[in-house]
Structure formats: structure tokens, C-alpha cells
Amino acid sequence: MTMSSMKRRQFLAGIATGAAALAASPLTHVQAAGSPRGRQSASGLAEPAFRPLPLGTVTPEGWLQRQLRLQADGLSGHLDEFWPDVGQSQWFGGKAEGWERAPYWLDGVVPLAWVLNDKALQAKVKRYVDHIVAHQRPDGWYAPYPLDASAKPYDLWAILLANKVLVQYHEATGDAAVLGAVMRNLKATLDALGRTPLFNWGKFRWFEGLIPVYYASEKTGEAWLLDLARKLHEQGFNYMSFYETEDITTPTPRRGLWRYDKHVVNTGMALKAYALSWRLTCRDAERAFPARMLEILDRYHGQATGMFTGDECLSGKNPVQGTELCAVVEAMYSLEHLISVTGDASFGDRLERIAFNALPATFAPDMWSHQYDQQVNQVQCTINPDHMWSTNGPESNLYGLEPNYGCCTANMHQGWPKFAAHLWMRAGEGIAAVAYAPSSAKFETHGTPVRVTLDTDYPFRETLKITVTTEKTARFPLVLRVPEWAEGATVRVAEGSEKRLKPGSFHEVEREWKGAVEVNLHFPMKVKTSRRYNDAVAVERGPLVYSLKLGETWTRVNADKPHRELPHGDFEVRPTMPWDYGLILDEAKPETSVTFEERPVGEVPFSPDGAGVIAQAKGRKIPGWKLAHGWAAEVPPGVQDSKEPVEDLTLMPYGCTNIRVTEFPRTTE
Numbered sequence: 001m002t003m004s005s006m007k008r009r010q011f012l013a014g015i016a017t018g019a020a021a022l023a024a025s026p027l028t029h030v031q032a033a034g035s036p037r038g039r040q041s042a043s044g045l046a047e048p049a050f051r052p053l054p055l056g057t058v059t060p061e062g063w064l065q066r067q068l069r070l071q072a073d074g075l076s077g078h079l080d081e082f083w084p085d086v087g088q089s090q091w092f093g094g095k096a097e098g099w100e101r102a103p104y105w106l107d108g109v110v111p112l113a114w115v116l117n118d119k120a121l122q123a124k125v126k127r128y129v130d131h132i133v134a135h136q137r138p139d140g141w142y143a144p145y146p147l148d149a150s151a152k153p154y155d156l157w158a159i160l161l162a163n164k165v166l167v168q169y170h171e172a173t174g175d176a177a178v179l180g181a182v183m184r185n186l187k188a189t190l191d192a193l194g195r196t197p198l199f200n201w202g203k204f205r206w207f208e209g210l211i212p213v214y215y216a217s218e219k220t221g222e223a224w225l226l227d228l229a230r231k232l233h234e235q236g237f238n239y240m241s242f243y244e245t246e247d248i249t250t251p252t253p254r255r256g257l258w259r260y261d262k263h264v265v266n267t268g269m270a271l272k273a274y275a276l277s278w279r280l281t282c283r284d285a286e287r288a289f290p291a292r293m294l295e296i297l298d299r300y301h302g303q304a305t306g307m308f309t310g311d312e313c314l315s316g317k318n319p320v321q322g323t324e325l326c327a328v329v330e331a332m333y334s335l336e337h338l339i340s341v342t343g344d345a346s347f348g349d350r351l352e353r354i355a356f357n358a359l360p361a362t363f364a365p366d367m368w369s370h371q372y373d374q375q376v377n378q379v380q381c382t383i384n385p386d387h388m389w390s391t392n393g394p395e396s397n398l399y400g401l402e403p404n405y406g407c408c409t410a411n412m413h414q415g416w417p418k419f420a421a422h423l424w425m426r427a428g429e430g431i432a433a434v435a436y437a438p439s440s441a442k443f444e445t446h447g448t449p450v451r452v453t454l455d456t457d458y459p460f461r462e463t464l465k466i467t468v469t470t471e472k473t474a475r476f477p478l479v480l481r482v483p484e485w486a487e488g489a490t491v492r493v494a495e496g497s498e499k500r501l502k503p504g505s506f507h508e509v510e511r512e513w514k515g516a517v518e519v520n521l522h523f524p525m526k527v528k529t530s531r532r533y534n535d536a537v538a539v540e541r542g543p544l545v546y547s548l549k550l551g552e553t554w555t556r557v558n559a560d561k562p563h564r565e566l567p568h569g570d571f572e573v574r575p576t577m578p579w580d581y582g583l584i585l586d587e588a589k590p591e592t593s594v595t596f597e598e599r600p601v602g603e604v605p606f607s608p609d610g611a612g613v614i615a616q617a618k619g620r621k622i623p624g625w626k627l628a629h630g631w632a633a634e635v636p637p638g639v640q641d642s643k644e645p646v647e648d649l650t651l652m653p654y655g656c657t658n659i660r661v662t663e664f665p666r667t668t669e
């Protein structure tokens with residue numbers, strides 16, 4: 001489907017811009033994108049609003065390409081070389097862990113290898129996948145599962161995960177043996193559910209099983225697959241009922257009780273549960289539930305980053321509580337499904353907010369180390385037995401190889417690659433930009449190959465240039481998400497006039513495309529403030545949240561622990577300057593209090609030195625604002641009286657920080 005560069009050059013030379021008829025109309029509803037709500041596809045499932053493109057057809061460009069390269073050159077591309085739980089996994093014929101860790105790693109490294117088109121990484125992945133498929137038993141179970149797995153109760157979570165990995169691999173490669181293995185295993189799973197209903201992790205993550213089941217159903221049309229989908233739905237935990245209870249509104253107390261239903265990773269995963277099951281049941285209440293679920297999480301556990309706390313169960317709005325990295329990447333993946341199924345633009349806003357803030361902040365800039373828990377107000381990361389987590393341990397906010405527990409070490413890899421793979425989706429005969437980052441995508445419509453390229457430094461800039469390139473004339477819609485915050489957003493198609501766009505919607509440009517046509521978007525980013533925990537204030541602009549810039553020192557720790565050889569060591573991080581500032585802000589006119597300055601986007605885009613934009617504000621030190629428990633700084637409530645001198649403060653994007661204050665006490669001029 002790719003045009004040769006020669007051909008592209010030829011027809012680029014012959015374009016008459018502005019010649020094609022232009023019809024642009026605002027989309028109030030996804031129906032207009034060509035996928036009527038509730039329409040059944042051939043498999044018997046309701047059609048999603050937008051269909052993700054096959055893995056490998058969306059390619060990261062610009063800063064996103066650099067970010068993914070950093071990831072592949074960091075822990076993600078090398079974890080199997082020294083970490084036994086992946087390299088020596090029972091999934092790969094070794095003697096180490098044989099549960100979720102190797103499938104978790106593959107779940108991120110498969111899309112990483114294909115979005116980057118990294119042949120060496122693809123070859124590595126192929127060896128591991130081939131091993132899993134070659135060692136599947138005749139009864140359909142994968143090798144790490146005990147010989148009596150078909151007769152005895154066995155928690156099915158890792159099986160649901162492994163199949164999710166294998167269908168991604170099948171989508172990228174078309175390897176028929178892999179789909180065959182998935183089909184045999186799903187059959188064994190259906191039999192197993194008939195004997196023993198889901199329990200423990202499998203019960204709380206039942207909807208993850210729908211992903212491989214739907215994929216297999218759309219590929220083969222076999223009717224028993226939807227019986228399996230119905231069984232998973234029936235036997236799985238009912239989050240819709242749980243979110244009606246008082247219990248969900250209550251933060252887990254310090255040293256509180258660990259529970260599956262309030263577990264933060266389960267919560268991030270479950271955001272998509274009922275959008276997925278709606279495709280099976282067509283029950284409106286299920287389709288509507290994810291938005292309701294996010295509303296409840298925001299109200300009782302929400303953070304400025306668009307995430308919710310959980311260290312490791314939901315833990316309220318206090319910005320010193322943590323959020324586990326697994327929950328961040330799972331929430332992103334859920335949002336990618338939510339946009340696809342519902343076509344609701346707000347899920348795209350949320351996806352970008354998490355991707356550009358919570359995701360990068362919790363990694364060291366070189367992506368060799370990560371945290372288990374990140375805090376929105378995180379002024380130091382040290383080993384501290386007197387911490388305030390609900391059920392996590394003293395090392396949870398270190399940057400390291402496996403701080404607290406190794407699940408994130410295995411599961412963190414899916415964040416960036418799946419985000420890149422889901423930036424563009426099919427909208428009927430056309431294409432939709434559901435989230436924005438520099439990228440390109442190719443698809444075919446009415447037999448004509450089309451390439452769309454997004455050239456931008458967004459989210460560090462307000463302008464986005466999309467080029468639609470077709471060899472032959474083709475009529476199809478280009479569907480553009482307009483973020484809710486983008487008041488005054490405009491689009492200009494080719495040499496046409498500038499049109500105003502409606503924030504919080506999808507805008508459809510339906511026209512005949514020929515040659516290379518430029519579509520220029522402008523999303524004005526106005527500074528906004530919001531009131532948070534204890535009436536503290538947070539600053540945001542566009543999709544980025546801003547935090548106090550702090551100098552920092554990194555100290556290596558745990559050097560004697562296994563597998564901590566550099567570059568994958570453990571580190572404490574401490575501030576080298578005071579952090580205890582309140583902000584002086586005119587909340588009615590924040591643009592008079594905070595000014596922004598664009599900088600070149602760095603080679604390492606999410607690092608203190610690479611920040612593509614910084615901000616200046618004024619504040620005063622707040623007397624008495626101190627570390628509690630030797631580690632965290634609870635925001636004092638209300639407006640703080642301070643006689644300290646007014647100082648100029650530098651803020652920078654949350655995602656570029658390693659330590660930070662984000663929810664500030666308010667103080668006066």
C-alpha cells in the first residue's frame with residue numbers, strides 16, 4: 001500500500017490545491033462518521049464508532065519517534081537479557097515466574113517493535129512467541145499451566161492476557177499458527193469456565209478476555225466464541241453495581257485493607273469493561289457506564305493528571321497519595337478502547353492528559369528506571385518505612401528496576417507504543433485523528449492508498465499540520481477531534497478559509513482528496529486553574545499540567561540487590577532547592593499571573609532539560625509547610641498568610657519533572 005517515493009514526488013508536483021470540492025460539517029454524533037450506533041457487524045457484535053488500524057500502519061514521527069526509540073533502547077528492549085522473570089520465564093522454557101510477567105512484557109514489546117518497525121526487536125519477539133505456540137499442549141493450555149489445568153480450578157487471568165498478546169502479534173504478522181493457538185486455547189477456556197467460574201484476578205479482569213475473543217470472532221465467525229464472551233461477562237465481577245455503593249467513594253486508609261474491587265490497576269483496566277461488553281449486549285446502560293465511572297473516580301480519587309490515586313487501592317484526592325504505573329498504562333489502553341467503541345471526544349482528551357503528564361513523569365528520562373507509585377506532589381523519592389501509602393511498601397516511589405513489586409517492571413511497556421498505534425482510527429470509509437502526536441498512518445479506501453501525516457510539536461505547541469496524500473482522487477471523511485479546552489479552535493483545509501471548530505466534538509472534513517492536501521489546525525491553549533484537595537490550586541494549559549521546577553540530586557541505592565547493575569539501578573531523588581511555595585494567582589484571569597515561553601523540544605522530550613515549554617509565576621514560601629513522615633508534604637488548607645518575599649517561580653510540564661509540586665497552596669500578593 002505504500003507508494004514509492006518516486007511516484008509520490010511525481011504527483012506531489014502536479015497538485016492543484018483547493019480544486020477539490022470542500023464540505024466541512026461539525027459532527028455532533030459519531031453516526032456521521034459512518035458507523036451507526038448499534039449496527040451489527042458480520043460477527044454479530046455491534047460496530048465500534050471508530051476501528052483501530054492494524055498494528056504497524058501507524059508510525060510515530062518527531063518527538064514521539066524519539067520517545068519510543070528511547071524506550072526500545074532502555075529497559076523495554078533489554079529486560080529479557082537480565083531479568084529472570086522475563087528472560088527465564090516458564091513461558092519461554094525457563095524455571096522462573098510462569099504467570100503474568102512474560103506476557104505483560106510482550107504486551108508492550110510487540111506493539112513497540114511494530115510501531116518502530118524495529119527488525120531486531122521483531123525477531124526477538126518472534127522467537128518468544130514461536131516458543132509459546134510450539135509448546136502449547138494438545139489440550140489447548142499453554143506450557144506454564146499445570147497438567148491438570150483442564151480439570152482443576154485455575155485463575156485464568158494470565159491466560160486472558162497471553163491471548164491478548166497473541167492476537168496483537170497475529171494482527172502485525174498474519175501468522176496463522178498463532179491464531180490457531182489462540183482458538184485452541186479459547187476453546188479450553190470455554191470448557192474450563194463451564195466447570196469452574198472465574199475467581200480472583202480472572203474474575204476482576206474478565207473483560208480483558210473479550211479482546212482476543214472479539215478478534216478471533218471477527219476473523220473466523222465461529223459462533224461458540226460469543227458464548228465464551230457471554231460467559232466471561234456473566235461470571236465477571238459487576239463493577240456497575242459496585243459503583244452504586246458508598247464504599248467506592250471512601251479512600252483506603254493508611255495501612256488499610258487490600259481489595260480486588262478497589263485495586264487501582266483493576267480500576268484502570270475496568271474503565272473499558274462495559275464499552276466492550278456493550279458490543280455484545282447492546283445495553284445502553286453499559287455503553288454509558290464508563291463516563292459515569294470516570295466521574296465518580298474524579299470526584300473521590302481524582303488527580304490533576306487525569307488519573308486517580310491508588311497505592312495500591314483507591315486512596316482519595318490527597319496529592320501525596322500515589323498512583324501505580326500499571327494503572328496509568330492500563331487506563332490509557334482502556335481509553336483507547338473507549339474512544340474506539342463510543343466515539344466520545346472526551347475520552348481522547350483524557351487519554352492525552354494521562355499520556356503527556358502521568359505516563360512520562362513516572363519514568364526516569366532515559367526510560368531505564370521507573371516508579372511503582374508517582375505522586376502529584378512528590379518532593380522527594382526515598383526509602384521510607386514511615387510512608388503514607390495505603391498498602392504499598394517503603395520503596396514505592398523510588399526510580400528503579402522493580403521498586404515495591406515487579407508487576408510494573410513487566411507491564412509498563414505498553415503505554416507509549418499502544419498510544420502511538422491508536423492515534424489514528426478508521427471512521428467508516430475515512431480516517432479519524434482521535435489523539436494528537438507527531439505520526440503518520442496509511443490505509444486504503446475504495447481501493448486507493450492514502451497516507452496521512454501529522455507534523456507537530458503538540459502538546460508543546462498549538463499548531464498541527466496534517467497532510468493527506470492520495471494517488472488517485474478519493475472521497476472520504478477526515479474526522480478531527482477538537483479538545484474540550486480548545487476554545488477558539490480553527491481548521492483550514494488547503495487554501496480554503498479558516499473555520500471555527502466546536503470544542504469537545506469531532507469535526508468531519510468530507511471532500512474529494514487528490515495529491516497532497518494540507519489541513520492546518522490551531523488549538524489555542526489558554527491557561528486555566530482548578531481547585532484541588534484542601535482547596536489547593538493547579539495550573540494547566542492545553543493538555544499539559546504544570547509543576548514547580550526543582551533542582552534534583554540522584555543517589556544510587558540497593559546496588560547490592562540482584563540485577564541492579566547500571567544502567568538499570570535504583571535511585572533516590574532529593575530536591576536541591578526549596579519547594580514549599582504557595583502561588584499568587586488571579587484565578588479569574590490566570591493569564592495575568594502565569595506566562596509561557598516556548599523552548600525547542602529536546603532530544604529527550606520529557607526531561608527537565610528537554611521541556612518544550614516553561615512558565616513563569618509568582619509565589620511566596622509558606623511557613624510551616626513541611627515534610628510529614630519525613631517524606632510527603634500535605635498541602636495546608638485554604639489561603640495561606642505569608643510574610644515571606646514574593647519570588648519568581650519557574651513551572652514546567654508535569655511530564656518533564658521527576659520531583660515536583662503540582663497542587664499549590666494559595667497565597668496573596
Ligand SMILES: [Zn+2]
Pocket residue numbers: 324325326327406407408409411
Ligand atoms: Zn504494577
